[in-house]
Amino acid sequence: MATFPTLKTHAAMQYPATRQVRYQNQALRFLDGTEQRYRDCAGPLLRWRIPLSLLDEGEVAAIEQFFADNQGAFGSFAFTDPWDGTVHPNCSLETDTLQTTASGEMDGATVLTVVENRG
């Protein structure tokens, strides 16, 4: 299993970072205006959006290698939530696309989105 790469500072994220908690609930609405709600999943799932900038070439290469090792969104890995240190054992990259931009020497940028998987 691939390990999520950390930066040279040993941080996994830079500011501004976003964490999203997502539930999956269903609502049945009736003609009289009342509704019945129920939980359609076993629990919430987390999603982290990680924009990274001012990366050096080694950090960009490590992220590209991580993307290749995971085959994009296919592979799963353990991700440590930087907010509370909780290890989420079953996470994936959200998409099959990784865009990196090199604006200068030691000035790379990319965005990773990590999602927690069910099961």
Add this chain to the structure above:
Amino acid sequence: MLVYPQLGTGALSQFPFRTVRRTRTVVNAALDGSSVKVADAAGAMTDWTLGYTALSDAELAALEQFFASAQGTLNGFTFLDPAANLLAWSGTLNQPAWVRDPQLSIAGGVADPAGGSAAWSLTNSGAAPQAISQTLPAPGGYVYCLSAYARATSATAVTMVVGNSQAGRVVQTQWSRIVLAGSGDASAAEIGFGLQVPAGAQVDVFGVQAEPQAGASLYKPSTTGGVYQNARLRDDQLAVTTTGLSRHSCTVNITYVNHL
């Protein structure tokens, strides 16, 4: 095969440039939020967007000549990723991609200058210099830079090889980076990179890197290398803006698809 041209500086691209890597995963999403995924290893694609500014007349002519030879998106060519380490398995010297002379033995797990244990010890037990090398299907006439971190138990002269270019570099007892820029036979379709250890010597090496430019950049570990054969232009048109005397700018889009 047709090859993508280097600039007059020996570089392949200018800043900024963009790389997009795409894979293909088939996802069967269930209502409970779980999913079954299947990877399509052959569906990977890589796109590069290379922006050029202040190109000289000669550099623009080389690009236009290349564009005409490729006939836009029609013909494939060899492209060297300007941001990659061209060598395959740069951190795993016992992979088949590396060719070792018979008297040269290697051992991994040596402490490296980055604080890990990814360096390799090269020991030449023979009576003649022995080399470890890798040959790439890349144009011989390009300017390349070979670099590596090295140290030895006592000062030792190691020979670096880039195509036809060879030069000795003294390796000290502390880690230092040794660098050689050079090129090979202009008509050759492949080029070799290697490190030659003198008879009876032992040298620790880490971070062997080859790049299609005249200077070494930060070390980038690699597994697949950065040589893309049968890459293609993504567009059938090449728009050039001239901003002054011998100052031109344009953008070139290149794509590489595994299954083509």
